[in-house]
Amino acid sequence: MRIMIKGGVWKNTEDEILKVAVMKYGKNQWARISSLLVRKSAKQCKARWYEWLDPSIKKTEWTREEDEKLLHLAKLMPTQWRTIAPIVGRTPAQCLERYEKLLDAACCKDESYEAGDDPRKLRPGEIDPNPESKPARPDPVDMDEDEKEMLSEARARLANTRGKKAKRKAREKQLEEARRLASLQKRRELKAAGIDVRKRRRKTRGIDYNAEIPFEKKPPPGFFEVSQEERPVQEPQFPTTIEELEGKRRVDVEAQLRKQDVARNKIAQRKDAPAAVMQVNKLNDPEAVRKRSKLMLPPPQISDRELEEIAKMGYASDVLSNDEELTEGSSITRALIANYNQTPARTGMTPLRTPQRTPGGKGDAIMLEAENLARLRETQTPLFGGENPDLHPSDFSGVTPKKREIQTPNPIATPMGTPSGIGATPRVGMTPRDASNFSMTPKGTPVRDELHINEGLESPVSENAKAEKLRQAEMRRSLRNALGVLPAPKNEYQIFVPELPVEEREVVEEMEVEEDMSDILARKRAEEAAREAEILRKRSKVLQKGLPRPPPAAIEIIKNTLMYGEDGKGALVPVTYVEQADELIRKEMMLLLEYDNAKYPAEDSSVKAKKKGGKASSNGKKPFIIPEIEDIDAERLKEAADLVDEEVTILRMAMGHEDATIDDYAEARDACVDDMIYFPTRGSHGLSSVANTGDRLAALQYQFENVKKHMETETKKAVKLEQKLKILSQGYQMRAETLWRQIETIHKEADTLGTELECFRALHQQEQLTAPRRIESMQEAVREQMDRERVLQLRYENLLVEQENWKRLILEHDAAAAKIAAEKAAAEREAEEKAVAEREAKEKAVAAEREAEEKAAAEREAKEKAAAVAAEREAQEKSAAEREEKEKAAAAEREAEENAAAVREAEEKAAAEMEGKEKAAPEKEAEEQAAAVREAEEKAAAAREAEEKAAAASESEEKAAAEMEAKERATTNEEVTTMVAAESDEKEKAAAEEADTSAAAEKAATETVAQHAIAEEAERMEEEHADEEMAAANKVAEYAIAEQTERVQADEEMVVEHDVAEHAIDQATRMPVEPAAEVVVLRHELMATEKPVDEKTVSGGLAEAAETVGDFLREGTGQEVEAGSGPAKMELVEE
């Protein structure tokens, strides 16, 4: 087994795989990642990632700062690269490498260092100990098989996003493909070699489901051509999917189109290969790709001009200094070339050089540090003692070295008079403003005499005090001039008074102060007012009263007109005193007018005057000269006023209008004014009253024209104004109009609504009264109806009672009538029946005689007689019992007399019949029958009673029906009984007539027995029937109370009928037993007579008897069934 040690240089493929794997699996599953790389372990993968592939790793060159930091930190934390690395911002490996490199570089300077034996350099054959931090080796053009495999598997695994199965599938597919290709290749090679390898067909076991069609029934070949039959069955195509149903969706269509577009683009690209290559090249071109940011440099600290100067100076001094030897000979002339450097005192100049970009020593700082570190490293432990290695100074003030601003020094800005001569450390970026430079020189400001003109003066400056003084004065002056140029100081202060905390006492003080202030103000105002008044008083009356004054132009005219004396013509010299006085007054007036005009210009003109005044002053025009007037004191003024008043009164007295009012004066004045008119011809105003007509006309015309002109301008102005106004206010007007319209409509609406409201209110009021009233009336009506109902009900009740009474009356009457009729009819019928019975009896007797004679036997006679006797005796006993019963029945009958008339009728009939029977029949059997019948009737009556009791509330109709039924039943009973009676009568008669004949006797006996049996049976039946009837009646009554429906009744009847029929059948089946019992009894009796009885004969006779009885019974039951199945039930006898 080959031992494979993982590791080695990283290849490009491996790097790529690692990157993708990290993308997929993250930075925690290194084992999984390493499983993708055949030759790398998990640890190595991790190292590779963290050392090289992590995109946050800087692979740029080390900057100075980084170097500084690195060295500094390395000194602080020796060999703690993992701590240092994040501070520097590199990986630890990078840090270490750089560090060593730097130290090597530092060592290079040492003489003892040989660059050749660098221990870190890999020698041929050596293996890189940490290949993780090295760049990847490019892939070879032809990769190894295993590498390829690794790549493809990694691709499969990394591309797989679905899971293990998909991965396995992909791998299997690849393997399959590989195998197929291999086999193909093999076969091809074999073929080429001439070896034919037949492809073996693999045996398939079982059924090939692809080949076989299940349940295929192949048509028999040959005979039956089926090809014609095969017809393509048109199967209906139903849309099964939504897409089929709805057609293609737009999204899908678009997607397809997009796909097509992409494909087309691809094709186009392929066709346009050179262009594509160009494009790719362009993209790959690093120059094109990399975008350089704009170079941002700090603004230059030395301007171009300064640079030039520096160059010049340097050049000059260089020339001078360099050519010292050259110019040595002419040292005298050399002095002529002034070295106008700014530090005249200095001979040995600091060479002016453009300072290094990096300040001195700075460039070496890193190297120095590195050297330090190298030395420190080389030293042994201090425990051995010895000297410390001498190190370059460095600062340890912080974790990282201090950052120093690098500034370009400006030699011009820097005064050159720096006394210190350390050129290595120039004063960086400082414009020394301290005056020490100057003050330090004891001589004050040095005098510039490079040419040594003032050589002698330099020391005896202090001696020459005068010159000094002069100089100082000069200096002072110049200083003053210079200071004069300075902007004038602004004496504007802004004082912020801090807000003092207000105290109560202060407030009080302030209050006082305020009061004082107001007083002061008031006083001041009063003073002002007084002063004003004083001034006003001193003014002329015109001003005082605010009268109109003539404008300045008018004053000139007035002057011209009035002061003719002063016109320069020197015309008239006032002669008289009056004239002189007049003259004086005029002068005074003019003076006053001018004064007033000048001092208090008229209001309207003042504005203009001001404007003009501004101009005038600028134009240098002569301002108004205010004429000086005499200042007259108040007393004299008052005196004057008094004088004037006196004069006025005197005048008024003299003119005789002392009682004229002010209105009169006004009128007079108006007349005067009206009279004044302007005469255009004369060009002056004058009195129209004294002018001639022509002048007046002209004046008027002139005035008219004037007015017209004015009018025109005014009209124009007005029109213009109107238009302007219209524009201004049109919008408002329109708005107002619309508003007004709205107001109108809404007002109308409000009006109607108010009316409506009033109406509704009135309606409401009225309705509140109406509704209860209506309800009341309605209630009244209802009450009326109720009363009426009561009355009507009463009436109805009365009528009902009356009707009832009438009905009863009529019924009673009818019953009475019917009884009488029935009695008559019964009597008649009986008579008839008797006749018929006799006839029949005769016939029967004849027949019986004949029979009896035939059958008769001598020996049987006695027996039969005995039997007859026994039967007779029995019958007698029975009849006695029956009689008793009859009596009882009679009592019951009496009780039932209250019942319906029909019952009575029936009873009466029965009584009649009984009577008839009693009369007619010698035998008691008839009576017995009749009694039975009667009993039956009684029972019926009793049942009816019960019925009535039960259905006390039932309708009279029912009663009537019951009665009717009872009647019918009675009639049927009667018929039955009559028939039976007739029969029995006949038989009895026959028996009576031929009592000696045993046959007759026997028959009679059997008949009686049968009769008895029948009676018994009937009784039993009737009992049961009566019970049932009761129940039925109860039920009927119930139903009658509940619903009174006939249907239920019918049902009940049906049930009852059914019961009856059943019972009848039952009876019929049970019947034969009892006659047999009777026969047994008979036989015993016969035996008791101790007469030999032939069993056979007896039995035969018995059989005969039984036959007859059965017949009879059959007849009877048939009758009974008939009676039972009738519409009404039969009430039967109860024991």
Place this chain on the structure above:
Amino acid sequence: MTAATRRKDDVLMLEAAAASGGRDPRWRSGSFDDYSMDALPYIDHDYSHPQVKAEVDKLIEDEMKRSTKRPASFLADLPPLPAVDLEECPMLSKEFERVRLGKPPLTMDMSRYALDPPHLNRRYDVNAWKHALHNAESQLQHQTIRVENLELMLKYGANAWKVHNQHLEAFHSRLQAITRDYAHSIESINRERKLNQQAAAAELGRLEVQWKELSQKNLDIESACLELAVSVQKLHQEALEKGANCDSQTQTL
């Protein structure tokens, strides 16, 4: 109330108003206390029935035809207007006179608004000129005043209009509020009316049903009574025919 149910002594509203002529009519005071106006419009739907409507309309028309209250005399009960003799007023009387004579109305004298010099033949009349001048001056004064007014308008007009519009707006909004109030109160009153009437309607309906039932019952009872009476009569007859003892029956009755 339909015509059928109207009795002779029922008084229609208009007639009543006419009858009560001398007094202040009640419809004006708004009280309907002793009025027999029976209407609950929210529950009486008879009027919506076209036939009933036609009938009612016809009745109203008839009533209006018969009514003595013509539109002219509708306000007769109001106090008479104060008598104004228009003839007395001088201006009006002059105008009346003019109209009576059938003269055309006087045209206004516009001459004073013209700015003309006096007529040609009076060109040399000083007084005429004076008059013209006076007229012109007064016109000029008027014009000046007009211009002044316009200037004032220019200065204050916009604000005045604004204020005016504001007033109008305020007025409008107030009116709107009033209208809303009215509508609201009408709504509430009508709602109350409806509720009241519906409550009454329920009561009335119940009573009506009761009344109907009772009436029907009474009718039935009456007919039953009649039948019974007839049958009793028959029975009586029968009894008489049969000659039963009717005396006792009659005695019991």
